[in-house]
Amino acid sequence: MEIFKSEKIYDFMGKRIPFLGVSAVLIIASIFLLATKGLNFGIDFAGGTIVQVKYEQKAPIDKIREVLKDTEYKGSSITEFGTPQEVVIRITGSSSNLKNDISDTMHKLLDPTGSFEIRRVDMVGPKVGGELREKGIMALSLALIVILIYVSFRFEWRFAVASILALAHDITIAMGAISLFSVEVNLDILAAILTILGYSLNDTIIVFDRIREGIQTSKETELNSVVNESVSRTLSRTTLTSLTTFFVVVTLFAFGGEIIHGFAFTMLVGIIVGTYSSIFIAASFLVQLKFSIASFREKEAEKLKRKKEKEKIRAMYEKGTV
Amino acid sequence: MKIFNYRLVIFILSIIFGIVFSIPSFLQTETGKKISLGLDLQGGLHMLLGVKTDEAVTSKIKSIATSVKYFADDEEILIEDLGIKDDNVVFTVLDKDELPRVDKMLDNIKGLNITKEGLDYKISLSNEEELRTKDLAVAQAVETIRNRLDQFGLAEPNVIRQGKTDIVVELPGIKTVADEKAARELISKPANLELMAVDEERADQVYNLTKYQAAQYGDVILEDTSNPQIKYLVKEIPILNGSQVIDAKVAFDQSNQPIINFTLNSSGARIFGDFTGKNVGKRLAVVLDGKVYSAPNIRERIGGGSGQISGGFSTVEAGNVAIALRSGALPASVELLEKRSVGPSLGADSIQASMIALISGFLVVFIFMIIYYRNAGIIANVALVSNIFIIISVMAMFGATLTLPGMAGIVLTVGMAVDANVIISERIRELLRSGMSIPKAVENGYANAMSAILDANITTILVAVILYAYGTGPIKGFAVTISIGILASMLTAILGTHGIYEALMPKMSKDKNLNKWFGIK
Numbered sequence: 139m140e141i142f143k144s145e146k147i148y149d150f151m152g153k154r155i156p157f158l159g160v161s162a163v164l165i166i167a168s169i170f171l172l173a174t175k176g177l178n179f180g181i182d183f184a185g186g187t188i189v190q191v192k193y194e195q196k197a198p199i200d201k202i203r204e205v206l207k208d209t210e211y212k213g214s215s216i217t218e219f220g221t222p223q224e225v226v227i228r229i230t231g232s233s234s235n236l237k238n239d240i241s242d243t244m245h246k247l248l249d250p251t252g253s254f255e256i257r258r259v260d261m262v263g264p265k266v267g268g269e270l271r272e273k274g275i276m277a278l279s280l281a282l283i284v285i286l287i288y289v290s291f292r293f294e295w296r297f298a299v300a301s302i303l304a305l306a307h308d309i310t311i312a313m314g315a316i317s318l319f320s321v322e323v324n325l326d327i328l329a330a331i332l333t334i335l336g337y338s339l340n341d342t343i344i345v346f347d348r349i350r351e352g353i354q355t356s357k358e359t360e361l362n363s364v365v366n367e368s369v370s371r372t373l374s375r376t377t378l379t380s381l382t383t384f385f386v387v388v389t390l391f392a393f394g395g396e397i398i399h400g401f402a403f404t405m406l407v408g409i410i411v412g413t414y415s416s417i418f419i420a421a422s423f424l425v426q427l428k429f430s431i432a433s434f435r436e437k438e439a440e441k442l443k444r445k446k447e448k449e450k451i452r453a454m455y456e457k458g459t460v
Numbered sequence: 461m462k463i464f465n466y467r468l469v470i471f472i473l474s475i476i477f478g479i480v481f482s483i484p485s486f487l488q489t490e491t492g493k494k495i496s497l498g499l500d501l502q503g504g505l506h507m508l509l510g511v512k513t514d515e516a517v518t519s520k521i522k523s524i525a526t527s528v529k530y531f532a533d534d535e536e537i538l539i540e541d542l543g544i545k546d547d548n549v550v551f552t553v554l555d556k557d558e559l560p561r562v563d564k565m566l567d568n569i570k571g572l573n574i575t576k577e578g579l580d581y582k583i584s585l586s587n588e589e590e591l592r593t594k595d596l597a598v599a600q601a602v603e604t605i606r607n608r609l610d611q612f613g614l615a616e617p618n619v620i621r622q623g624k625t626d627i628v629v630e631l632p633g634i635k636t637v638a639d640e641k642a643a644r645e646l647i648s649k650p651a652n653l654e655l656m657a658v659d660e661e662r663a664d665q666v667y668n669l670t671k672y673q674a675a676q677y678g679d680v681i682l683e684d685t686s687n688p689q690i691k692y693l694v695k696e697i698p699i700l701n702g703s704q705v706i707d708a709k710v711a712f713d714q715s716n717q718p719i720i721n722f723t724l725n726s727s728g729a730r731i732f733g734d735f736t737g738k739n740v741g742k743r744l745a746v747v748l749d750g751k752v753y754s755a756p757n758i759r760e761r762i763g764g765g766s767g768q769i770s771g772g773f774s775t776v777e778a779g780n781v782a783i784a785l786r787s788g789a790l791p792a793s794v795e796l797l798e799k800r801s802v803g804p805s806l807g808a809d810s811i812q813a814s815m816i817a818l819i820s821g822f823l824v825v826f827i828f829m830i831i832y833y834r835n836a837g838i839i840a841n842v843a844l845v846s847n848i849f850i851i852i853s854v855m856a857m858f859g860a861t862l863t864l865p866g867m868a869g870i871v872l873t874v875g876m877a878v879d880a881n882v883i884i885s886e887r888i889r890e891l892l893r894s895g896m897s898i899p900k901a902v903e904n905g906y907a908n909a910m911s912a913i914l915d916a917n918i919t920t921i922l923v924a925v926i927l928y929a930y931g932t933g934p935i936k937g938f939a940v941t942i943s944i945g946i947l948a949s950m951l952t953a954i955l956g957t958h959g960i961y962e963a964l965m966p967k968m969s970k971d972k973n974l975n976k977w978f979g980i981k
Contacts, residue, residue: 235795236509236647241801255805256803257802258806261796261800262797262798263796263798265797270932277930280926281922281926281927284922285923325931325932325935326865326868326935329865329938332926336923337876340916340920344912375883375886379876379879379883382829382882383872385821385825385875386817386824388821394813394814394817395814398868401865401868
């Protein structure tokens with residue numbers, strides 16, 4: 139079975155401006171969303187307490203509200219979680235008192251609302267939340283820097299800049315989607331974002347690798363044609379891998395339960411955007427950055443020459459003819 | 461051409477390794493290293509505690525004051541106004557001739573800053589000593605909490621220090637709310653036992669004094685444990701503190717009420733004996749965590765270094781207090797910075813949900829690969845299956861913990877592990893289409909695909925390493941599974957499938973059916 143005819147070369151670069159336009163619109167929309175609506179930080183980053191309660195019957199949300207109304211938890215939000223039996227109570231602020239923990243109090247308060255089981259109590263103090271946020275930003279920026287260095291070293295600086303731009307593109311749009319759907323941003327969402335980072339980079343690098351190979355093997359001097367050929371040749375692989383990963387994440391989204399929902403959702407968006415960007419966007423940056431085949435070949439030839447010379451000297455040295 | 465090549469041999473060995481070492485995890489056998497489930501999957505309690513290290517410094521100052529007092533009493537040196545002001549021990553020596561003896565005693569205590577003005581002494585901790593005290597307080601708190609949880613009989617408590625002042629406590633065994641509460645109480649109980657002298661001269665004024673006025677006399681006002689209305693005026697500097705307790709047991713008094721018998725170490729016993737000997741007829745307050753449990757009259761000198769705490773405990777409570785006393789006092793109180801508790805039923809649900817996701821995702825990919833690539837797909841699937849075995853076995857060997865994000869990581873590697881094979885198969889197809897013979901196409905296909913696969917995998921591993929370094933708990937688990945998954949996929953998908961192709965090469969070359977082997981016409 140085959141999806142794409144392998145001989146066909148699609149003209150991606152000829153249509154790069156409309157695609158870049160679509161991306162620009164998406165990115166601006168995302169940034170606008172992030173700036174106005176912002177992210178819905180969960181307790182991992184904002185601090186606070188959540189209590190997940192499962193009732194034997196349908197959860198009496200109104201009754202819970204009624205019960206909590208006259209307590210210090212009156213400001214807490216109560217929402218259904220996954221099934222109608224389950225609710226999550228979100229409370230801002232956190233008790234740092236080990237002895238009189240929120241779970242004891244909740245147990246007592248909710249007692250008249252029916253028979254239930256407290257399945258999860260997460261409490262994150264403000265200090266920890268701040269630390270986690272700091273570490274998250276740190277991890278994200280460090281990852282970007284490391285990628286920049288690695289790709290510059292393996293390819294050329296323009297490849298590195300183009301791949302970072304493609305990553306920024308993917309992550310911004312993914313964050314925009316997170317903001318749009320008010321997904322609660324917790325540690326697992328951070329993990330998803332970082333996975334997208336790795337995943338989308340994967341895709342981009344495989345395309346770039348093909349472009350580098352194309353430059354070295356073909357006699358073509360037109361960058362656009364080399365890029366078109368490389369992207370077309372990797373099209374099959376890009377879509378296939380995306381499809382298989384997509385299947386897996388879809389099943390995770392469908393069957394993984396409420397807890398993994400945010401993670402799976404973020405991954406889904408990331409895979410779609412990442413695939414789109416590695417086919418239509420990443421290489422365009424390379425063209426926009428005025429990458430020159432001629433000078434790249436020159437540099438590569440220079441590298442090869444130096445390597446050969448070294449080998450020659452070594453050979454001479456080993457034979458003792460110096 | 462021989463069937464066994466080195467690639468195939470390594471691959472087969474790694475499959476055997478994978479299957480053998482993952483059996484304990486799959487079958488949950490008694491012996492062998494198993495992959496351990498994270499608290500989010502098996503249920504349990506995770507806590508991050510912060511030690512209030514400043515309190516340790518204060519209590520260290522207090523203990524220095526206690527030694528000064530004991531020394532002065534013992535050597536019959538007259539001092540007055542012994543007290544604590546802003547983390548300084550202050551006192552005045554009455555007799556100028558005694559100064560050298562006091563100095564000599566203070567010289568024996570390390571890490572002090574001593575300022576002397578005439579007969580007035582002011583003692584504080586040096587900077588290094590303060591840091592050391594704080595550090596020691598955290599280390600001791602870890603030790604104490606671990607001891608208490610061990611004695612409480614919880615399964616595999618995990619107590620680890622994190623950073624300068626924090627402690628991570630993980631209790632997988634917690635099943636019920638009551639268990640959780642008991643564990644939290646045990647952890648938070650300072651169990652700071654102090655024996656303090658009641659200030660008999662002013663005892664009857666206790667209800668008229670303010671805290672501040674009491675401090676002027678070097679006294680503190682403490683409440684009774686069972687009735688906060690009852691107050692005691694006791695000397696601020698304790699005679700003894702809990703650091704000298706070496707054992708504590710639950711016993712029952714004549715009316716069958718639980719009491720706690722404690723035993724002091726030798727120096728504690730000596731101080732206790734001396735004090736009771738000199739103060740017959742006066743009262744001695746037994747103070748636990750700032751509350752007076754009893755204040756009996758001293759009838760005679762108490763030698764042998766044992767005493768008792770009575771005061772309306774329940775049997776369970778007495779047991780917990782005894783455990784806490786035995787395992788040592790917390791040098792400083794701890795506060796809860798983060799708590800995550802997962803009920804066992806939720807953990808089971810999470811495992812089930814992610815298993816369904818794992819298996820169904822796996823099946824879809826599996827079937828898809830066979831339809832798309834035919835035999836090449838089957839070869840890729842062999843690599844995929846062995847990949848999972850290897851991930852499980854490596855995780856089990858290193859004692860890594862499988863968390864919910866870790867599960868997601870495995871699901872994800874399933875998706876990504878086929879990637880290498882897709883890249884390789886696509887390359888082989890391409891070369892076959894250009895008319896290359898099968899052996900050459902396979903050989904060159906691998907060679908051409910290699911740099912892309914390496915670059916892609918190395919960058920992903922770099923990201924995983926950063927995740928590991930900056931992540932906490934579950935994120936770390938995720939990074940670990942992804943890294944192991946990628947390494948395993950390099951082994952199975954690059955080396956392993958190559959080995960299989962080589963072994964099948966004679967057959968393939970003879971057959972020449974490209975549709976059957978690679979899914980192309």
